[in-house]
Amino acid sequence: xxxxxxxxxxxxxxxxxLVDIDLPVPVPGPRDLLVEIEAISVNPVDTKIRQRAAPxxxxxxxxxxxxxxxxxxxxxxxxxxxxxxxxxxxxxxDRPGSNAEMxxxxxxxAGHKPRSLSHAEAAALPLTLIxxxxxxxxxxxxARRTSGEPGAGGEALLIIGAGGGVGSILTQLARQLTGLxxxxxxxxxxxxxxxxxxxxxxxxxxxxxxxxxLAAIGHPRVRxxxxxxxxxxxxxxxxxxxxPQGRFALIDDPRQLDIMPFKQKSVSIHxxxxxxxxxxxxxxxxxxxxxxEEGAGLVDxxxxxxxxxxxxxxIDASNLRRAHAQIESGQSRGxxxxxxxxx
Numbered sequence: 001x002x003x004x005x006x007x008x009x010x011x012x013x014x015x016x017x018l019v020d021i022d023l024p025v026p027v028p029g030p031r032d033l034l035v036e037i038e039a040i041s042v043n044p045v046d047t048k049i050r051q052r053a054a055p056x057x058x059x060x061x062x063x064x065x066x067x068x069x070x071x072x073x074x075x076x077x078x079x080x081x082x083x084x085x086x087x088x089x090x091x092x093x094d095r096p097g098s099n100a101e102m103x104x105x106x107x108x109x110a111g112h113k114p115r116s117l118s119h120a121e122a123a124a125l126p127l128t129l130i131x132x133x134x135x136x137x138x139x140x141x142x143a144r145r146t147s148g149e150p151g152a153g154g155e156a157l158l159i160i161g162a163g164g165g166v167g168s169i170l171t172q173l174a175r176q177l178t179g180l181x182x183x184x185x186x187x188x189x190x191x192x193x194x195x196x197x198x199x200x201x202x203x204x205x206x207x208x209x210x211x212x213x214l215a216a217i218g219h220p221r222v223r224x225x226x227x228x229x230x231x232x233x234x235x236x237x238x239x240x241x242x243x244p245q246g247r248f249a250l251i252d253d254p255r256q257l258d259i260m261p262f263k264q265k266s267v268s269i270h271x272x273x274x275x276x277x278x279x280x281x282x283x284x285x286x287x288x289x290x291x292x293e294e295g296a297g298l299v300d301x302x303x304x305x306x307x308x309x310x311x312x313x314x315i316d317a318s319n320l321r322r323a324h325a326q327i328e329s330g331q332s333r334g335x336x337x338x339x340x341x342x343x
Contacts, residue, residue: 002100017050026102033110034102046065091278123339124308162200163192165334171184315339
């Protein structure tokens, strides 16, 4: 089968940083689905692992943690899916990824693809949907609205980096499923418009001091803050604007994180890493299946939409190198998707 992989950690400008290869079709284990990949998207985790984690000498590593496709075969103990089902998923970090024509995924990490989306539109969502869902409802423990129309509530959520992949779906989930006032940060005009279209009540510029901007919109203190990018750079501002007894969740990798200044406000700090369940085979592993199933329902009801922003063409090494370069530039908006493997 066709696949894209690498053997050494190289700059993305090097043609050998990602190359086209041929690999055997994998065989499903007891709870595995063998999925024929139709479309994938690219996430920052792809670039980070390519830069930092070389495979054993002589071997290739296949990246990719977002996919939409069709089940071709199932393991002996699979109960949630059958051959022919269309599925979407983010998979597990410690298994070969979705940059291949066929991939194995544990059924407990997959969901039925939204019927209303194409494979390309669906592939943009799984990793960021799971990350945003876990961050909002499990880490920050925001209550879901049980009835009524979306609207600005008394408490606020500040999303730093609202125009990125996770921010794009977190903005929608918070607007549609909670009573919070949603405040997104964005700097470029096209990103500000993107975040506004996704449902943010207010938009502030993360390249400018946050405190006066938040005060100007009537939210000088914010109970919930999601730090999705450049947390180290924004930490002083986060400490200043978070409300006493507030909650702060982050997903990026600051080189240093001094949490002592949060003590006086009794702030709780939460890491969100969507691969935790699969890495440690936690008893609630199937929660990610349930998130994807519920997410598909929200999509098909028209409550949330795909965050596909750029389609880079066929799934091959050249196009994947372009996608990695775009993400590494820090200028991405929404998600980059690739589709199909060609003849």
